[in-house]
Amino acid sequence: MPSKVFDIPGLGPVTCHKSTRSRSIRISVSERGVRVSLPTWTPYAVGVAFARQHHQWIEAEQAKHVTSVLQEGDKIGKLHVLHFEPVPEPGEARTRVTPTKLVVSYKPSETPHSAAVQKRAEQAAVRALRKEASVLLPPRLAALAASHGMTYTSVTVKNLKRRWGSCDSHGALTFNLFLMQLSWQQIDYVICHELAHTKHMNHGQGFWQEVERMMPDARIIAKKVRHIQPALKPMKTATAFDDDMAY
Numbered sequence: 001m002p003s004k005v006f007d008i009p010g011l012g013p014v015t016c017h018k019s020t021r022s023r024s025i026r027i028s029v030s031e032r033g034v035r036v037s038l039p040t041w042t043p044y045a046v047g048v049a050f051a052r053q054h055h056q057w058i059e060a061e062q063a064k065h066v067t068s069v070l071q072e073g074d075k076i077g078k079l080h081v082l083h084f085e086p087v088p089e090p091g092e093a094r095t096r097v098t099p100t101k102l103v104v105s106y107k108p109s110e111t112p113h114s115a116a117v118q119k120r121a122e123q124a125a126v127r128a129l130r131k132e133a134s135v136l137l138p139p140r141l142a143a144l145a146a147s148h149g150m151t152y153t154s155v156t157v158k159n160l161k162r163r164w165g166s167c168d169s170h171g172a173l174t175f176n177l178f179l180m181q182l183s184w185q186q187i188d189y190v191i192c193h194e195l196a197h198t199k200h201m202n203h204g205q206g207f208w209q210e211v212e213r214m215m216p217d218a219r220i221i222a223k224k225v226r227h228i229q230p231a232l233k234p235m236k237t238a239t240a241f242d243d244d245m246a247y
Contacts, residue, residue, distance in 0.1 A: 016047035074234035077180035084112040095124035155227035167197035
């Protein structure tokens with residue numbers, strides 16, 4: 001079906017696509033760009049006006065798809081600092097994760113900003129976050145569960161796309177490795193949230209009473225966490241890891 005691309009100030013290229021399956025005007029935002037779907041009888045100008053009308057929503061969605069450029073000295077999670085290291089030919093470009101460092105090597109034909117190097121750095125950063133989560137989350141969970149008289153059957157760390165955690169009907173808990181980029185207060189909220197699900201497999205009044213018993217300011221923290229997208233978001237120019245250790 002026909003489509004046209006319009007360059008809208010502040011939004012960039014917006015593709016207006018006409019389809020016989022469209023019954024209304026809809027906007028979608030992905031890594032490929034902004035797309036406005038239109039019924040075949042709708043003028044393109046209406047699609048452009050619709051995109052302009054929803055300018056703020058589109059910008060918010062676009063921000064979710066921006067990939068951070070990893071740089072020397074970035075803080076990865078709670079424990080690691082990123083370093084780029086050149087290697088002479090014919091050396092092999094590798095990555096290694098130590099207890100406190102994430103080292104990404106690159107060849108003379110590359111730079112730290114090269115797509116291949118950034119890809120290796122992203123993959124290594126996820127490995128580092130997985131290690132951190134596997135080491136730090138289980139004891140934090142055990143301590144919170146013990147202090148509030150809660151029980152669970154197991155704990156697993158995974159790379160989840162949308163959720164910070166989950167709890168099944170058997171009390172098995174799963175946590176997102178990207179939790180390591182949140183503050184400890186926010187992490188504790190997610191842990192208490194999932195512990196509450198061991199008693200209430202819903203988000204009803206009983207569930208929130210249980211969460212607030214463990215964490216009285218849970219609803220305030222929940223509002224902040226709800227708007228954070230699980231993704232790799234390094235903290236720039238790391239100097240120390242005491243951002244919220246006092247909590």
